Amino acid sequence: MRKQEVTFLDLRFHTSTLQEGQMPTITENRGSYSPSLPWRLIAVTLGIFCLALLATVGTLAALALQASHEARKYKEKLIKHEEVSKNLTQLQETLKNCTKQRDDFQARTHKLSDEVKRKGKLCNRCPEGWILHEEMCYLFSNKEKTWHDSKQCCSSQNSRLLSINKKELDFITSLQCFHWIGLSRRDATTQLYWEDGTAYATDWFQEKTPVSGEESCALFNRRINFLYKCTELARYICEKMAVQ
Numbered sequence: 354m355r356k357q358e359v360t361f362l363d364l365r366f367h368t369s370t371l372q373e374g375q376m377p378t379i380t381e382n383r384g385s386y387s388p389s390l391p392w393r394l395i396a397v398t399l400g401i402f403c404l405a406l407l408a409t410v411g412t413l414a415a416l417a418l419q420a421s422h423e424a425r426k427y428k429e430k431l432i433k434h435e436e437v438s439k440n441l442t443q444l445q446e447t448l449k450n451c452t453k454q455r456d457d458f459q460a461r462t463h464k465l466s467d468e469v470k471r472k473g474k475l476c477n478r479c480p481e482g483w484i485l486h487e488e489m490c491y492l493f494s495n496k497e498k499t500w501h502d503s504k505q506c507c508s509s510q511n512s513r514l515l516s517i518n519k520k521e522l523d524f525i526t527s528l529q530c531f532h533w534i535g536l537s538r539r540d541a542t543t544q545l546y547w548e549d550g551t552a553y554a555t556d557w558f559q560e561k562t563p564v565s566g567e568e569s570c571a572l573f574n575r576r577i578n579f580l581y582k583c584t585e586l587a588r589y590i591c592e593k594m595a596v597q
Contacts, residue, residue, distance in 0.1 A: 451530045459493075478595040480510070485595055486524050491515070492591040493532070500570035503533045503589035504548070512593035516547040517573070525590075526575055533589035536571035536578070545571070 462484045479490035490512075498506060500514075507514050514535030517525060535548030545553035570583040573590075581587075 455495075455530050478597075487520065488595050489521070490593050490595045494589050494591070497586040497588055498533075499586060500533050500537065500583040500589075503587075504535070507589070507591035510591060510593075512591040513548045515573075515590040515592045516549055516551075525573065531572040531574045531579070531587050533587050534571050534573045534578075537569065537583065538580075539568055 466484065479485045480492075483490040483492050485491075492507075492510070492512065494503070494506070504514050514533060515521075515525070516535045536545055536553055538545045547553060568583050569580040572579045572581050572585075572587055
């Protein structure tokens with residue numbers, strides 16, 4: 354009898370417990386669906402890192418575009434600089450060649466003069482610094498003057514600016530630098546005249562006319578006669594008869 358009471362009490366106790374909690378809940382341990390805190394921190398960190406990386410890539414792209422633009426501008430400037438340098442180099446090379454030709458010519462003439470002096474054939478037929486050729490004395494000036502100043506300088510030494518004849522042509526054409534000669538005209542409509550007043554009428558050398566409509570004077574260089582403004586500066590050639 355005591356045993357049955359105990360069982361009954363237990364049953365009532367359990368039944369009472371069920372009634373108070375209403376429906377029993379069955380809990381199954383299938384694992385947690387909520388991520389743990391470290392994984393959330395990692396995900397947030399990766400997101401921030403990706404945003405920072407994206408911003409960095411954008412900044413680098415902008416800098417690369419700007420650098421490309423600057424590089425293009427620099428390249429254009431470099432090309433212009435190279436062109437200017439090339440032109441300057443060509444001018445310097447031309448000047449160097451011209452100077453060398455002048456020095457070579459002077460060296461040859463000095464050598465010839467020394468040889469003639471040694472043989473006693475010069476006899477002071479030309480002033481010092483002048484060159485004897487055939488029966489004429491020539492002064493090849495190293496100073497640059499206008500055509501009119503050159504004419505006056507020759508006149509002050511009892512000479513005149515060079516008037517070329519056929520006998521002198523081969524001797525004069527060895528020059529590779531521009532020199533004023535005694536040939537000029539008042540304007541583009543008038544004829545060219547030599548210093549002695551004779552008209553220019555020869556086909557011994559070419560003629561080029563860079564100027565027009567004004568007084569022009571002749572610069573001679575290797576069988577080419579260039580007409581330039583008489584106010585330009587250039588070397589000049591004086592001539593006069595040698596002492597007999």
